[in-house]
Amino acid sequence: MRALIVERKGVLSLRDINLPDTLGPHDVRIAIDTVGICASDVHYYTHGRIGSYVVNEPMVLGHEAAGTITEIGTAVHGLAAGDRVCMEPGVPDANSRAAKLGIYNVDPAVRFWATPPVHGVLTAAVVHPAAYTYKLPDNVSFAEGAMIEPFAIGMQAATRARIVPGDVAAVIGAGTIGIMIALAALAGGCSRVLIADFSAEKLAIAGQYPGITPVNIATEPFRAAIARETAGWGADIVFEASGSAKAYADIIDLVRPGGALVLVGLPVDTVTLAVPEAIAKELRIETVFRYANVFDRALALVASGKVDLKPLVSATFPFEDAIAAFERAAAGRPTDIKLQIRIPA
Known part of the structure; x- marks a missing residue:
């Protein structure tokens, strides 16, 4: 063939x-x-x-x-x-x-x-x-x-996050997977999702969806935007979907005490994670590799019209x-x- x-x-x-x-x-x-x-x-x-x-x-x-x-x-x-x-x-x-x-x-x-x-x-x-x-x-x-295949990665991330209805989520990276995660997080019960990137074009695409707030980190630190939107408390869940080692510099600061950090992007370079700060906040850290047992539910959400x-x-x-x-x-x-x-x- x-x-x-x-x-x-x-x-x-x-x-x-x-x-x-x-x-x-x-x-x-x-x-x-x-x-x-x-x-x-x-x-x-x-x-x-x-x-x-x-x-x-x-x-x-x-x-x-x-x-x-x-x-x-x-x-x-x-x-x-x-x-x-x-x-x-x-x-x-x-x-x-x-x-x-x-x-x-x-x-x-x-x-x-x-x-x-x-x-x-x-x-x-x-x-x-x-x-x-x-x-x-x-x-x-x-x-x-x-x-459905890339959306299943977003579904896996949302599942691993253990979303509670009304949670505020933050996503680092507005590429394909970042947007898929944002849509899955909303479908999973998040009240809103902030998504960060340097690309105004990608943020404009993500921002078309109700419930997604784009943040251009070329002009505003993501930490400041999250603090503003959560009265200084932090996001309930932070998804790292960029794969950039630089994203880890202040990633712990983005999550509220007792919140969750979900790692999806695959960094090429070695990353440094502030473990003492994560422990002091008693954060839950989850990782995502592809997906399991979510493909049928991802398809069902698209078929229902809840995810476009x-x-x-x-x-x-x-x-x-x-x-x-x-x-x-x-x-x-x-x-x-x-x-x-x-x-x-």
């Missing part, structure tokens, strides 16, 4: 490749319609690696996807050919200790699309376990279906222009939140 492939660091191609396509009894075959471009996809293209995951051989990119089932395995129930679906890209070992504990996202044996050496889904069709395939309601488009992801799709490219789409994503336009690629039937 033809696919978008990262051949090696800095080199993409659209070419044919032989991919596994054996349909097991518990699998479904899916014709891919829409695939979102994630920052991790771009990083494999531009850097050839993320931590210990290295592109040592050509790999198909893409893991945020939606499509239509064309065939089901003999033991599949609840799904049928013709169903429009989105897919959870990480498949764990069902017998692992992590899976048994319900934390399959941290299973060392998980096979995650577009994570070396596992191929992604920027191609015409894939085979995937039915257990990690979710039927799209009629009112949810393929574009929205392909956005449509304004976050900045542009859609035909499959033939997939390389150009990745070049635009790598350029990092401040007005871009999510770029998507459509694959012809």
